[in-house]
Amino acid sequence: MFDHFGLFVSTVADGLLLTIEATVGGILLATVLSFLAGLAMLSRFAVLRAITRVYVEVWRGTSEVVQLFWIYFALPVLTGFQILPLWSGIVVLGLNFGAYGAEIVRGAVQAVPREQREGCVALNFTPAQRMRRVILPQAFVDMVPPFTNLFIQLLKGTALLTFITVPEMTYQASQVLVTRYTGQAALIWTIVLVFYLVLSILITSGMKVLERRAAVRVGRAPRRAALSGAGT
Structure with a gap:
């Protein structure tokens, strides 16, 4: 079963950089959109609130797969401009998770005690x-x-970027390895799971450091409980 273990690890690792690039790009775009849309939903301008609400509901209420196909296949037909597969994935991830993040920002801002606002006034x-x-x-x-x-x-x-042939980790496993080593699918997918787990742990560790620093900056301990609206 482990005869090709090294080959499996190296082949999945060939897609690691693209997975990281898609993740980082998606996080950056989602973060920017989260703050822009979250604060816009608190605007005193009704039109701005309405536009932002449409964005949030459309991207939260439709399938990520369909969104990906629309950006990659349908949009070029309408505009004549073909987006590279990786960039299509980053755009969809950013827009989709930015919609969820907007609710996080809105909820967190509204949760700041009223006394703090009155003190500012x-x-x-x-x-x-x-x-x-x-x-x-x-x-x-x-x-x-x-x-x-x-x-x-x-x-x-x-x-999901596998669907538009971006050779990230899942693509490497499903299209390169499993098709050739069908009998060792369990081992192949276990390796992929471990790769994703390690990346998740790195994200969690980095965010914990960020939370501690942000808490120290405002003079209080970080909260343990997450606010609702994370879209998990």
């Missing part, structure tokens, strides 16, 4: 100063645990 802070100097630093501590869950889900979502 008493100090004559502008709305931008209130958000930047008082509200967001406190809310950020509460955002980190659910964002950890979200980023791990995003990592696992990179396996």
Whole structure:
């Protein structure tokens, strides 16, 4: 059973870099969209709130696979512009998980005690100063645990890129190895599981460090319980 173990590990590892690239790219895009959309949903402008709500509901309420096919296959037909497979995956992951992250941001900002907002008003802070100097630093501590869950889900979502032939880890296992070594599928997929587990642990560890630093910055211990709305 273990005769080809080294070959299996090296073949799956050939897709590791693309998995990491898709994950990092998706996380960066999702984080930006989460804050933009989350804060937009709290805007005093009804039109902005409505537009943002449409984005969130559309991307949360439709299939990731269909979204991926639409971006990669349908969009080029409409625009005449073909997006590279990896970039298509990053765009879909960012837009999809950004919609979930928007609810995390919105909920965390709204959870900041009212007294903090009133104190900002008493100090004559502008709305931008209130958000930047008082509200967001406190809310950020509460955002980190659910964002950890979200980023791990995003990592696992990179396996969908197999459908558009991005040779990430799942593609390497399913299209390169399992088709040739069918009788050793259990070992092959166990190796893939271990790779994903290690990456998940790295994300969790990094986010824990970030949470501790954010908590120290505002003078309190990090919360253990994650806010709802992580989309897990």
